[in-house]
Amino acid sequence: MVNKNFKNITKGVLSLEEIKKFPGYPSEERFKKGAVAVIECIEEIPCNPCETICSRKAIIVGNPITNLPRFIDEDLCTGCGNCVIKCPGLAIFVINKKFSKKEASIALPYEFLPLPEKGTKIIGLNRKGEEVCQGSVYKVLSNKAVNHTNVVTIVVPKQFADKVRFFKVLN
Amino acid sequence: MRIVNHPILGEEPARKEVEIIVDGEKIKAFEGEMIASALVASGKKVFRYTSKRNEPRGIFCAIGRCTDCVMEVNGLSNVRTCVTPVEDKMVINTQKGLGEWKVNEK
Amino acid sequence: MEGERKVKTEFAVIGGGPAGLTAAIEAAKLGVEVTLIDENFKPGGQLFKQIHRFFGSKDNFAGERGFEIGNMLLGDAEKYGVKVLLKNVAWGLFEKLKVGISDGNKINILEPERVLISTGAIENSIAFPGWTLPNIMGAGAAQTMINVNRVLPGKKVITVGSGNVGLIVSYQLVQAGAEVLAVIEALPKVGGYQVHASKITRMGIPILTSHTIKRANGNKEVENVTIVQLDQKFNEIIGSEFDLDCDLVCIAVGLRPLAELCWMSGMRFDFISELGGFVPVHDENMQSSIKGVYLAGDLTGVEEASTAMEEGKLAGLAVAESLVKINKNKFNKEVSEVRERLRSLRLGPYGEFREKAKERLIKSYYDGGRY
Numbered sequence: 172m173v174n175k176n177f178k179n180i181t182k183g184v185l186s187l188e189e190i191k192k193f194p195g196y197p198s199e200e201r202f203k204k205g206a207v208a209v210i211e212c213i214e215e216i217p218c219n220p221c222e223t224i225c226s227r228k229a230i231i232v233g234n235p236i237t238n239l240p241r242f243i244d245e246d247l248c249t250g251c252g253n254c255v256i257k258c259p260g261l262a263i264f265v266i267n268k269k270f271s272k273k274e275a276s277i278a279l280p281y282e283f284l285p286l287p288e289k290g291t292k293i294i295g296l297n298r299k300g301e302e303v304c305q306g307s308v309y310k311v312l313s314n315k316a317v318n319h320t321n322v323v324t325i326v327v328p329k330q331f332a333d334k335v336r337f338f339k340v341l342n
Numbered sequence: 343m344r345i346v347n348h349p350i351l352g353e354e355p356a357r358k359e360v361e362i363i364v365d366g367e368k369i370k371a372f373e374g375e376m377i378a379s380a381l382v383a384s385g386k387k388v389f390r391y392t393s394k395r396n397e398p399r400g401i402f403c404a405i406g407r408c409t410d411c412v413m414e415v416n417g418l419s420n421v422r423t424c425v426t427p428v429e430d431k432m433v434i435n436t437q438k439g440l441g442e443w444k445v446n447e448k
Numbered sequence: 449m450e451g452e453r454k455v456k457t458e459f460a461v462i463g464g465g466p467a468g469l470t471a472a473i474e475a476a477k478l479g480v481e482v483t484l485i486d487e488n489f490k491p492g493g494q495l496f497k498q499i500h501r502f503f504g505s506k507d508n509f510a511g512e513r514g515f516e517i518g519n520m521l522l523g524d525a526e527k528y529g530v531k532v533l534l535k536n537v538a539w540g541l542f543e544k545l546k547v548g549i550s551d552g553n554k555i556n557i558l559e560p561e562r563v564l565i566s567t568g569a570i571e572n573s574i575a576f577p578g579w580t581l582p583n584i585m586g587a588g589a590a591q592t593m594i595n596v597n598r599v600l601p602g603k604k605v606i607t608v609g610s611g612n613v614g615l616i617v618s619y620q621l622v623q624a625g626a627e628v629l630a631v632i633e634a635l636p637k638v639g640g641y642q643v644h645a646s647k648i649t650r651m652g653i654p655i656l657t658s659h660t661i662k663r664a665n666g667n668k669e670v671e672n673v674t675i676v677q678l679d680q681k682f683n684e685i686i687g688s689e690f691d692l693d694c695d696l697v698c699i700a701v702g703l704r705p706l707a708e709l710c711w712m713s714g715m716r717f718d719f720i721s722e723l724g725g726f727v728p729v730h731d732e733n734m735q736s737s738i739k740g741v742y743l744a745g746d747l748t749g750v751e752e753a754s755t756a757m758e759e760g761k762l763a764g765l766a767v768a769e770s771l772v773k774i775n776k777n778k779f780n781k782e783v784s785e786v787r788e789r790l791r792s793l794r795l796g797p798y799g800e801f802r803e804k805a806k807e808r809l810i811k812s813y814y815d816g817g818r819y
Binding site: 183184185211212213214215216217218219220223224235236237257258259260261262282283296297298299300301318320336337339 | 500501502503504505506510511513610622623637638641642643644645646647649650651652653654655657792793794795796797798799
């Protein structure tokens with residue numbers, strides 16, 4: 172007997188409401204000003220490469236290093252994306268809710284082959300892996316400096332900016 | 343199946359090819375790789391059969407600690423294929439039970 | 449076998465993983481003559497299959513990939529003149545610290561002043577009907593195949609166990625080109641870090657908590673598995689079974705220390721399940737119940753590469769101090785820094801239980817060990 176509905180019984184995924192409570196999630200006020208890092212780091216694990224790599228000193232973990240990362244000042248973050256590359260948990264995204272009138276861009280860490288090409292049509296997946304919208308690939312950053320944690324920027328309808336955290340290529 | 347291009351490890355490095363004979367069949371392998379690696383690349387899953395119930399066994403730990411992957415190699419039984427590198431013209435056979443042991447005539 | 453030869457060395461390190469390498473480097477830096485023994489063709493232990501970025505702080509090379517750290521340690525070992533004997537099995541630890549080693553052709557007896565055992569850990573399994581079918585293997589085994597050997601053992605995978613190993617290996621199997629159908633977890637919650645779980649759930653890989661594998665089926669290799677849901681008392685819920693076609697099952701149900709040399713030497717042990725089961729006891733400077741024999745890494749409790757390296761450093765410093773190669777003040781300063789970093793790595797909800805377990809282990813040393 173094969174259970175076709177087993178994909179509904181995923182555990183280990185936080186809801187958007189829960190994730191927004193954590194200090195690494197920027198305020199809506201900050202989102203209105205443009206691209207910003209969204210740090211979905213929610214457990215006290217000894218870890219601080221995001222703090223170490225941030226060239227603007229916008230992110231603080233401090234001591235002990237199990238502290239959750241948060242912004243000293245959200246306006247210090249320029250959305251450069253260095254933290255996206257360095258985070259061992261691949262838990263940081265750079266989101267620009269002002270990409271265009273109707274769209275937001277999401278820069279996410281991507282360590283798979285093949286790398287998608289600019290312009291490719293994609294389906295946006297939420298944290299549960301559910302298909303929620305369509306979009307396209309806007310930019311792909313892949314060079315020696317990223318050490319194989321490529322950064323793929325996708326563009327999706329604005330209302331999905333807080334939901335989409337991965338994608339698959341539309342065939 | 344060999345991973346030709348890997349998102350972190352990059353492209354398969356250039357390595358010298360050798361030939362091993364597995365249950366009479368010629369299989370290509372790379373110099374320096376473990377026997378088990380060449381066998382997995384060729385799709386082989388059964389490495390031996392147990393003594394009592396003749397059941398198939400393959401790899402379990404892959405780091406040389408559990409002895410699930412032993413086979414007869416160049417006439418010697420109970421060779422841990424996951425930590426033994428291939429050599430050109432090596433003869434490897436699926437082991438039956440504890441294998442055969444020749445008496446040392448010294 | 450040729451006749452045995454006696455080989456003198458100051459410090460014999462058995463096991464060249466992150467703990468052993470770091471201990472060897474630390475001691476060599478301070479002028480100790482070190483011989484490192486490893487039965488593999490290349491040292492580094494499990495580091496070379498860790499292709500993901502490590503957590504921790506800059507001191508622990510956080511953000512670097514495991515194999516990069518491995519390469520760095522190998523470079524340092526060479527730089528500081530550590531003598532490395534590869535393809536050598538340490539088959540015995542005897543009185544007066546003698547260590548029997550063999551390369552398959554010759555037997556040598558090492559006569560060191562000090563010994564470190566850093567032989568690591570091995571994966572556990574769980575038994576269920578069909579568990580011995582080929583292509584049901586440890587998750588670490590699959591990880592070795594894909595990340596070290598660059599071969600993929602199967603394309604449709606079921607992972608059993610949602611601890612960090614199960615979650616990370618599932619992610620790496622997708623990187624290697626496989627499809628992971630599900631991660632099966634008997635407990636009602638995910639065992640590993642949320643961020644590791646997120647990486648795979650956002651790809652559409654479901655983590656089925658309160659489920660277990662009931663049976664594996666196949667003729668000469670695994671072809672499908674039967675999964676069943678569990679109630680709060682871990683009993684199977686009748687009628688909840690379903691089958692999944694697969695060609696590879698990865699078992700990720702924890703590790704236990706590889707302590708054979710310790711057992712045979714008569715060393716004292718305790719049983720601490722949080723550390724993996726039977727663990728040889730040691731004092732706060734990593735010395736075992738046998739004077740002159742030190743311990744470090746997963747052998748002393750299954751943790752991480754970062755803690756293994758710090759413990760290795762601690763053991764290396766302690767050995768150097770006992771051989772009077774470092775003065776007391778410098779020793780105390782360095783050791784307190786290592787202990788501070790170890791404490792830091794054992795903070796938080798995941799580290800706390802390990803910190804307490806290690807405290808119990810050290811206390812057990814002073815109580816004489818239970819076994």
